[in-house]
Amino acid sequence: MSAESPPNPRPRSGPRRDEAARLAVLHAADDLLAENGFGALTIEAIARRAGVAKQTIYRWWPSKVEILIDTLIEDSGKQLPIPAGEPTVASIRAYLRDFADFLSTDPAGKVLLVLLAQAQHDEATAESFHKRYLGPRREAELDMMVRGITGGGISPRVDPEVALDTLLGPLVYRALIGAAIPASLVDALVDEVLGASA
Template structure:
């Protein structure tokens, strides 16, 4: 009887993530945040909802905030992209309206608001939020305003960073306090700050 050689060992994937499990974790975190709020969100609950081991989550993410950041980054790219090509006054106006709807009607908007709130009293969350999400997005928003200014679509009263703060700040404030910003207020901010041609 010939000796049978053992089946070759499957190479270990180490820290490489299984894409289906990764997406299940991101969706579970997103859903649980909307259902129960940030305070009640736990790694145990995420693991249970996603159908993965708790150890798997800890191998990939050090905290629930990092999971939420990954969720926010992916969902924002899909549902609230910063216009990257042509920058007209109307494209910028549309982006601001989309941002307001994102914060008030999209589960990913709830994730953004939860991270903003958590960042107010956790320096680590604030640092990661700025490095991974806010900084890169702000660069793209700034570039959008500069492109529109360069081609004469808008004539902002303030520098690009102050303009972004003045446009986005009221939208975020209203969302954090549980209200939507009236379209007339958005239009007034847009007209006064950007002075579209």
């Protein structure tokens, strides 16, 4: 090989193997959190469950919090997408019911609640969680509200940001205290904030 030759490309199996390992780490973190809680969750345990080396994890993530944030981003993107198109009272009601189910029954919902709790007493967690997940998610949800108002699909009785907080806050609170989130609560909130049932 001459000095001018380009370096050997990575084997074709590399990216697939890396993606498989990444997903294995995210699933392992999710499962171990559900089984043992945040305090018992360690990089060593995640590596062992995922079948990867600790060095592999540390190459991609600086901490277990960052792994959990990636897990939450991936899972909520798939399982709790922001409604596309012009929002209506009905589509926002459906989104909020899905959010309630996400908080109550989905392992990723537990990740969200754990990170919210951890962020209350750990500044680094709070900063990263807000920058990577809460901020972008809220921006997308607020955009949904504004699109609904602009398109005439909804007419909230308060400012869009206040409407969003009023709709989401009680659901998160009930999940944090371990209470059920009945559809009737979602319906009452939607009817109060967004107007008559649609």
